[in-house]
Amino acid sequence: MLYSVCWIVLPPREEVDPSPAMVRRSRVVIALILIVGSAVTGLVWTATQADVLAPATVALIGGALIWRQATDAQRSHWWRMSRLSLMSTARHARLRLIAGIALVLVGGSLVLPWDNLSAVRDGLLAVVVTIVGMALITGPWWVGLITELSAERAERIRAQEREEIAAKVHDSVLQTLALIQRNSGAPREVTRLARGQERELRALLYGGHDTSGNFAEGIRVAAAEIEDSYGVNVDSVVVGDAPMSPSMNAVVGACREAMQNAAKHSHASSVSVYVEVEPTAVVAYVRDRGVGFVLDEIADDRQGVRGSIIGRVERHGGDVSVSSAPTGTEVRIRMPR
């Protein structure tokens, strides 16, 4: 009994249900069965108290019907309508009001004069009946208030989001466009700015990779840094991902160095980076179509290739091969996981 009362008084959230119509219908049926069932049980169980239960049941069923007849959507619709024109909803409102008052009166007048019960029980019943009546009468107003509040909150969230995006666009795109206008004589600088901006915007629009701190992200960040510092395109393609570890760190560092060499010395306009994380090893290729170099001709005091790439990878158990020709250079790094 108490459950069905609670269930009726708390408004259902039909909009979020997968099949609202069916659920709603089945809920109404269940509610009615519950109410009628409990009423019948009550009546049969205590025939002597029937004159208490009967009016209470009548009041409950009446209240339930009024509450259930209006879905959430209808209630909010009425509320919206009522703000547009009071006339169109006056009938609904008046009907509800009359029904509520009538039920309170019927319930109250049947229960209150019955003086065989103790005064406490009388008072309790009177309070309950009055509360139900009040809830019925002021119910729509509460529903309206809640609907309006949630609508307002949704609007506020939307406005906040819009402001956030406007701020991001201002900080990034507009600033970059201004810089591009100022540097329009320097194509390399314009390319660099545009590439950097493109990357940022892409992260904003298509959602950044939320794998920050992982290996793939490390490679992407390194590629972005080289792109920014040297104004060359770095096309990085990363397949798979792995958690960061000292050896993965070494691969990122070595790739970064290889990209930097390509950007600085190869005279190529773009660098390709391909990294694949396999179950047992990570392989990375950094390739450019630049002028190439001969490893043995590099002076011993230059540590770029030997120290930062080969030495670093070999210390962690990996191996490196460098192939270079006047048509380009490719550094291959293989590191067991």
Place this chain on the structure above:
Amino acid sequence: MSQNTRVFLVDDHAMFRSGVRAELGQFVDIVGEAGSVTEAIEGIRAARPDVVLLDVHMPDGGGVGVLTGVSGAVPDTQFLALSVSDAAEDVIAVIRAGARGYVTKTIDAAELAEAVRRVAEGDAVFSPRLAGFVIDAFRDTKDVPSFDAEIDQLTPRELEVLRLLARGYAYKEVASELFISIKTVETHTSSVLRKLQLSNRHQLTRWAVDRRMI
């Protein structure tokens, strides 16, 4: 080729269309352009071009909308997707809808002309990024029971070709690296494309969905 490739441009940015027109004009004949999905469907049906350069992101359905809109009506037309987006789900979706290749808008004019020519001849065009996506999508196929192993898995050779493409190799370079002819490279990429379009492997869909979630 005595006759130039007839190309139709679809992009909702007029500025980008005129840019491509200016850059590609010397290599191909631009026979028409469209700025919206409906315009594109009508224009492509009327012009019957060899190749459609198709933007992936447009209002009202985008590249996939155009592909489904003209499906079957122009059997001799090939589609090459051209987009700023390199989000995996966009790439895979437009390829699965029937595009013969995917290149990003940062591609330079000569490369784009080469890609158009390749697509016109019925070959597939894989940018490094697309190759990377495909490798990613078809990974770990051995562990998963598949409905049709023929289609749901890449052969070792195809994987090799894809890896080289992902590393930034041109078809010619792939051919000399693997000691095969360019024609063979094209055969491999075409069969990879076919697999990508035909495979109804669960993971391929889930893979794309997962990427969208990130």
